[in-house]
Amino acid sequence: MKILFFFLFFLFILERQSELPRGVSPENRHLYLNKPTFTCHDQSKTIKFSYVNDNYCDCEDGSDEPGTSACSETTFYCKNEGFKPKIIFSNRVNDYECDCCSGEDEWETGVCENTCLIELQKEIEKEKELKKQRKLAFEFREARNPKVFKLAQQKRKTLTTIEKKLQIITQILNKCNSIFQKIHSGVFDQQTQQELQQISSMVSSSSLSSTSFWNQMSPKFTRKNGFQQKFVEEVHKLESQYQHLAEKYLQLQLFKKENLELYQNYLYLYNQVINFKTPDGEYEYIFKPFISLVQHGLKSNNDVTIGSWGSLGIDNFQENYPNGEQCWNGPIRKVLIHFECSVNSEIISIEETDRCFYEMVFKTPGACQDIDDDYDDDYKQQFLKKSNKKEL
Numbered sequence: 132m133k134i135l136f137f138f139l140f141f142l143f144i145l146e147r148q149s150e151l152p153r154g155v156s157p158e159n160r161h162l163y164l165n166k167p168t169f170t171c172h173d174q175s176k177t178i179k180f181s182y183v184n185d186n187y188c189d190c191e192d193g194s195d196e197p198g199t200s201a202c203s204e205t206t207f208y209c210k211n212e213g214f215k216p217k218i219i220f221s222n223r224v225n226d227y228e229c230d231c232c233s234g235e236d237e238w239e240t241g242v243c244e245n246t247c248l249i250e251l252q253k254e255i256e257k258e259k260e261l262k263k264q265r266k267l268a269f270e271f272r273e274a275r276n277p278k279v280f281k282l283a284q285q286k287r288k289t290l291t292t293i294e295k296k297l298q299i300i301t302q303i304l305n306k307c308n309s310i311f312q313k314i315h316s317g318v319f320d321q322q323t324q325q326e327l328q329q330i331s332s333m334v335s336s337s338s339l340s341s342t343s344f345w346n347q348m349s350p351k352f353t354r355k356n357g358f359q360q361k362f363v364e365e366v367h368k369l370e371s372q373y374q375h376l377a378e379k380y381l382q383l384q385l386f387k388k389e390n391l392e393l394y395q396n397y398l399y400l401y402n403q404v405i406n407f408k409t410p411d412g413e414y415e416y417i418f419k420p421f422i423s424l425v426q427h428g429l430k431s432n433n434d435v436t437i438g439s440w441g442s443l444g445i446d447n448f449q450e451n452y453p454n455g456e457q458c459w460n461g462p463i464r465k466v467l468i469h470f471e472c473s474v475n476s477e478i479i480s481i482e483e484t485d486r487c488f489y490e491m492v493f494k495t496p497g498a499c500q501d502i503d504d505d506y507d508d509d510y511k512q513q514f515l516k517k518s519n520k521k522e523l
């Protein structure tokens with residue numbers, strides 16, 4: 132009894148499928164079963180079911196002609212058996228162009244061969260190639276990232292030292308500013324002298340490039356002619372030292388612990404320079420990951436920074452490089468980088484998609500990380516075991 136029931140149910144399903152008018156997707160099947168009449172999807176009218184796909188547009192919404200080009204702005208569902216289904220605009224039906232690999236859109240003209248099997252084979256090959264690329268990209272990252280991790284330990288120390296120096300220089304400059312105000316208004320008292328001595332010891336204890344000017348700030352120090360000018364010169368020296376250290380500090384931001392985590396799949400890009408010349412020969416772009424993207428005018432020989440790294444992290448395979456140079460009479464330049472998976476790191480394109488806003492497509496192994504739904508996890512585990520990866 133049970134078997135008979137399933138058999139009848141199966142026949143019922145088969146019958147329903149065979150009744151499905153041409154061009155109707157399985158999701159819309161229920162809308163085409165109410166024989167002997169058909170109600171337009173917008174409920175505007177009910178017509179004879181024989182008017183469905185009779186190559187005459189009866190419904191305003193075109194729902195009675197899912198398989199012909201009689202109604203405008205409707206769609207046709209290609210079953211594409213053996214491959215992926217596809218939805219095309221109805222005006223592509225019988226237009227002598229093959230839009231479905233099965234050729235079912237050209238049911239009247241009959242000009243298309245069924246190429247779904249070939250498409251499937253191509254897809255399989257593409258998948259295989261992608262899998263191979265992901266495997267290579269994974270190996271590439273795993274081989275190079277530990278070197279940067281090792282370097283990171285050393286760089287982090289430098290980063291901390293610079294951070295301290297910057298703090299001290301800031302304190303010194305603040306003190307110098309208040310001393311300058313006093314000297315400028317003709318005051319040079321004992322307190323000023325003590326403050327100068329304090330600065331002197333701060334300079335020597337923090338291994339800043341010390342000069343004879345600061346060394347002479349002993350308790351017996353007496354102010355000589357030209358002191359003010361010399362003092363201003365020293366302040367300028369400290370300011371430029373600050374500037375230099377601040378730049379160095381910015382370049383080492385990658386080695387902050389949080390950034391190492393954020394960019395763990397892209398660390399191999401540190402210290403790389405990737406160039407790209409535009410096909411029209413106008414510009415060459417110089418991309419220094421974790422630093423900047425510079426546009427070099429090949430004819431003008433002019434360099435413009437169009438984006439600087441801001442340690443914002445790579446989100447959804449995109450990263451912003453804000454804070455480029457300001458456009459003349461316009462906004463600050465910035466770049467949005469789109470990361471794509473590839474074994475090699477290369478710039479594919481750079482375009483100014485809006486005023487002073489650039490978009491760059493950059494292929495690199497790091498971007499292969501999260502597209503691996505069907506990634507061979509066993510392989511990954513085996514590789515990790517073999518390479519005996521050391522964590523920091």
Ligand SMILES: [Ca+2]
Pocket residue numbers: 182183184185186187188189190195196
């Ligand atoms: Ca019709």
Ligand SMILES: [Ca+2]
Pocket residue numbers: 223224225226227228229230231236237
């Ligand atoms: Ca067609």
